[in-house]
Amino acid sequence: MANSSGQDIITDLPQSIIEIILTKLPIRDAVRTSILSSRWRYKWATLTQLVFDDNCVSQFNDRTATENKLVKFITRFLFLHEGPIHKFTLSTYYLQSSPDIDQWLLFLSRKGIKELVLEVGDEEWFRAPSCLFACLKLTSLELLRCELDPPPEFRGFSCLKYLNLQQVLVAPEVIENLISGCPLLESLTLSYFDSLALTVRAPNLKYLKLEGEFKDICLEYTPLLVVVSVAMYMTDDKTEPFEQSSGCNFDKFLGGVPCLEKLTGQIYFTKYMSIGYELGKVPLTYDRLKLIQLYQVSFEDMKEILVVLRLILSSPNLQELQISSSSNAIAASEATDLNFWETDCPTGCTLKNLKTVKISDLSGVPHEMEFLKFLLKNSPVLEVMSVLPGIYVSCGKLNVVIELLRFRRASAKAEIIFIQDQV
Amino acid sequence: MAIVRPEMKSYIWLQTTDGSIQQVEEEVAMFCPMICREVSQTGKGSSKNYAIKLPQKVNPAVLGLILEYCRFHQLPGHSNMELKTYDEKFIRLDTASLCELLAAADSLKMKPLVTLISRALARIIEGKTCKEIRETFHIPDDLTEEEKLEPLRNLGDDPRVRLLNRLYARKRKELKERQKAKNVEVAEECVDKRPVDDLLSFINGGDGDSKCVKTSKNKKKNRRRKDRRRKTTSNNENESQEEDGVKPESHNGEMQDVSSPRRALVLQDLSSTTSLSDFNFDFNEEDVDDGLDPALKKEIDREVEEFARILNTAWQDRVQEILSSGQERRVLPFSIHGNSSVAKYSG
Numbered sequence: 001m002a003n004s005s006g007q008d009i010i011t012d013l014p015q016s017i018i019e020i021i022l023t024k025l026p027i028r029d030a031v032r033t034s035i036l037s038s039r040w041r042y043k044w045a046t047l048t049q050l051v052f053d054d055n056c057v058s059q060f061n062d063r064t065a066t067e068n069k070l071v072k073f074i075t076r077f078l079f080l081h082e083g084p085i086h087k088f089t090l091s092t093y094y095l096q097s098s099p100d101i102d103q104w105l106l107f108l109s110r111k112g113i114k115e116l117v118l119e120v121g122d123e124e125w126f127r128a129p130s131c132l133f134a135c136l137k138l139t140s141l142e143l144l145r146c147e148l149d150p151p152p153e154f155r156g157f158s159c160l161k162y163l164n165l166q167q168v169l170v171a172p173e174v175i176e177n178l179i180s181g182c183p184l185l186e187s188l189t190l191s192y193f194d195s196l197a198l199t200v201r202a203p204n205l206k207y208l209k210l211e212g213e214f215k216d217i218c219l220e221y222t223p224l225l226v227v228v229s230v231a232m233y234m235t236d237d238k239t240e241p242f243e244q245s246s247g248c249n250f251d252k253f254l255g256g257v258p259c260l261e262k263l264t265g266q267i268y269f270t271k272y273m274s275i276g277y278e279l280g281k282v283p284l285t286y287d288r289l290k291l292i293q294l295y296q297v298s299f300e301d302m303k304e305i306l307v308v309l310r311l312i313l314s315s316p317n318l319q320e321l322q323i324s325s326s327s328n329a330i331a332a333s334e335a336t337d338l339n340f341w342e343t344d345c346p347t348g349c350t351l352k353n354l355k356t357v358k359i360s361d362l363s364g365v366p367h368e369m370e371f372l373k374f375l376l377k378n379s380p381v382l383e384v385m386s387v388l389p390g391i392y393v394s395c396g397k398l399n400v401v402i403e404l405l406r407f408r409r410a411s412a413k414a415e416i417i418f419i420q421d422q423v
Numbered sequence: 424m425a426i427v428r429p430e431m432k433s434y435i436w437l438q439t440t441d442g443s444i445q446q447v448e449e450e451v452a453m454f455c456p457m458i459c460r461e462v463s464q465t466g467k468g469s470s471k472n473y474a475i476k477l478p479q480k481v482n483p484a485v486l487g488l489i490l491e492y493c494r495f496h497q498l499p500g501h502s503n504m505e506l507k508t509y510d511e512k513f514i515r516l517d518t519a520s521l522c523e524l525l526a527a528a529d530s531l532k533m534k535p536l537v538t539l540i541s542r543a544l545a546r547i548i549e550g551k552t553c554k555e556i557r558e559t560f561h562i563p564d565d566l567t568e569e570e571k572l573e574p575l576r577n578l579g580d581d582p583r584v585r586l587l588n589r590l591y592a593r594k595r596k597e598l599k600e601r602q603k604a605k606n607v608e609v610a611e612e613c614v615d616k617r618p619v620d621d622l623l624s625f626i627n628g629g630d631g632d633s634k635c636v637k638t639s640k641n642k643k644k645n646r647r648r649k650d651r652r653r654k655t656t657s658n659n660e661n662e663s664q665e666e667d668g669v670k671p672e673s674h675n676g677e678m679q680d681v682s683s684p685r686r687a688l689v690l691q692d693l694s695s696t697t698s699l700s701d702f703n704f705d706f707n708e709e710d711v712d713d714g715l716d717p718a719l720k721k722e723i724d725r726e727v728e729e730f731a732r733i734l735n736t737a738w739q740d741r742v743q744e745i746l747s748s749g750q751e752r753r754v755l756p757f758s759i760h761g762n763s764s765v766a767k768y769s770g
Contacts, residue, residue, distance in 0.1 A: 007561055008560065009518070009523075013522065013529075017525060017529050017537065020538070020541040024545035026549065029548065029550070036564075037557070041566075
């Protein structure tokens with residue numbers, strides 16, 4: 001494949017390929033190709049995917065100078081740009097809310113923007129201008145540190161499929177209306193909200209991620225939900241408002257998700273779910289649920305254990321279970337309700353597909369051990385149970401091992417792996 | 424009962440632009456979307472006579488590489504890690520091969536391969552200076568210094584404007600080069616001017632032949648440049664005739680009778696050869712504020728004059744020769760126009 005030396009090997013490639021190559025370069029390098037030769041002068045100007053960040057300009061010690069340089073660079077770039085812009089990402093620490101960003105958004109709204117990511121500096125939260133809500137072709141919107149206040153005539157983004165709001169200051173009704181107004185929404189991520197009470201109506205939603213302090217989540221209509229990931233933060237004083245919310249949180253949250261395949265609950269999730277829980281209600285079966293990850297489950301609270309049990313028992317096709325415990329060994333040594341496991345615990349329930357169990361932060365408290373016993377007894381196809389003791393458990397480890405060894409195992413293949421001192 | 428013969432594989436026949444035909448296992452070839460479509464839509468490729476014609480960019484060597492890629496990727500059971508490692512090794516080619524491969528993969532509509540090679544090329548380009556990039560890809564450096572420094576104007580503008588800008592810039596470059604060359608002989612330059620002026624006055628006072636035409640033409644050139652906006656060529660001629668003052672007038676009668684047709688001819692010819700460059704100078708000086716400071720502008724004006732004179736190099740040489748040979752009348756070829764009849768007047 002020898003080329004005569006001096007023959008241009010790249011300029012004659014189709015423009016579509018050159019755009020692919022330029023898109024994979026940092027935008028600064030892409031613009032610099034304009035002085036390679038006369039034919040390269042405007043090859044960069046029709047790029048449809050633009051990513052601007054603080055690396056676009058050389059950085060000075062003076063923050064204002066860097067900010068100005070960045071603003072100039074982006075403004076000049078957009079001014080010289082030709083054709084539609086489909087993806088625009090602005091991720092900067094230096095740039096604060098400024099009228100320039102508003103202008104850029106106005107410009108983008110006229111260029112048929114489809115995917116927008118906006119993350120600006122954190123001193124002054126950027127107030128999204130109304131032209132953002134005029135970008136009706138948006139399919140993906142990601143906003144960080146932003147204030148959203150849509151105009152009254154805003155009906156939602158009819159093409160939006162992916163919505164990610166982090167640290168966004170917005171009224172709760174606005175979010176609900178926004179979600180309802182995006183009928184095609186498939187993925188929703190809400191992070192770092194304060195005291196948000198949310199009712200979600202999203203017929204096409206498949207992926208839901210929530211992180212923050214939520215007062216009340218009701219998944220009213222989310223029939224296609226496949227993956228749910230919730231991290232519920234809570235300060236200790238806020239446990240009371242939790243108690244006051246009406247109805248059973250479990251049902252409100254997981255009552256209408258028959259297609260669920262993966263569930264991840266972190267921090268206070270199980271506690272949240274346990275509120276209003278009534279044993280004996282006919283549960284929904286999660287036929288497709290294959291993976292359950294529950295972190296910081298407190299095995300001192302009977303209610304939380306019930307929640308876990310209900311989840312496991314409602315998932316006949318569960319294959320993997322990961323649980324981390326947040327029990328305090330000292331406090332839980334006088335455990336109550338231990339007879340639950342012998343008397344009230346549902347019997348004859350086989351976890352027919354459970355293959356892997358991972359338990360971490362195990363303290364060896366009675367309820368934890370009973371739970372493991374329960375799992376071992378009822379999992380005929382179990383292959384691996386890996387146990388990672390909590391870092392504060394020093395002398396109890398051997399007891400835990402001894403107890404575990406005693407437990408009857410329904411599965412002949414089951415291996416109990418005790419992981420030591422993972423540094 | 425169907426007899427299954429495991430050793431019978433089906434092959435697809437592919438033909439590259441150089442006419443050579445090769446056969447490839449079906450599952451390997453079908454990994455390529457373009458071949459797959461051809462087979463399903465037109466049924467070609469089943470035999471040597473009906474080989475699928477591959478696009479122009481696919482020569483046998485490149486095809487070999489692409490088929491290797493297909494062969495590895497279509498096999499099920501490779502882990503992601505294995506695929507990644509293979510891809511990394513696959514793109515360890517020289518830049519020219521990568522570009523060829525990219526063009527071929529694109530014409531065969533193999534998106535993942537296109538993405539892979541594009542990423543490799545982007546990695547090559549990233550972080551390099553423009554000079555290095557030009558060297559790597561043999562891109563001709565045909566932008567002028569001005570264009571490189573200019574903010575990108577003329578976006579989507581008239582190509583003639585850009586062409587003129589380029590010509591102007593090239594001329595300026597040439598001027599600067601000549602300036603550099605002449606700097607060596609600065610002293611001589613100064614000396615040169617005066618003798619020529621003296622010579623001209625001498626000539627005008629003495630012979631009154633078409634050399635005078637040349638002189639006036641020089642001056643006309645300068646005037647023309649400045650008065651271009653308002654006057655046409657013919658007007659220029661007339662005006663400069665007058666402006667030239669005493670010198671030609673005394674011989675107007677003679678000159679008119681004898682040399683006017685020639686003069687007109689000469690002027691026209693000259694204008695045709697230099698109109699573009701002259702036009703350039705005018706156009707750019709009036710139109711574009713290219714941020715030159717006045718001093719540099721003056722310099723350029725001087726250069727333009729110089730340039731105009733350089734165009735008349737033949738005359739200069741002749742003049743000097745005449746000087747040095749002591750008014751010896753000789754017939755010299757008039758090289759600019761190749762019009763032998765004019766030579767008669769060199770006398």
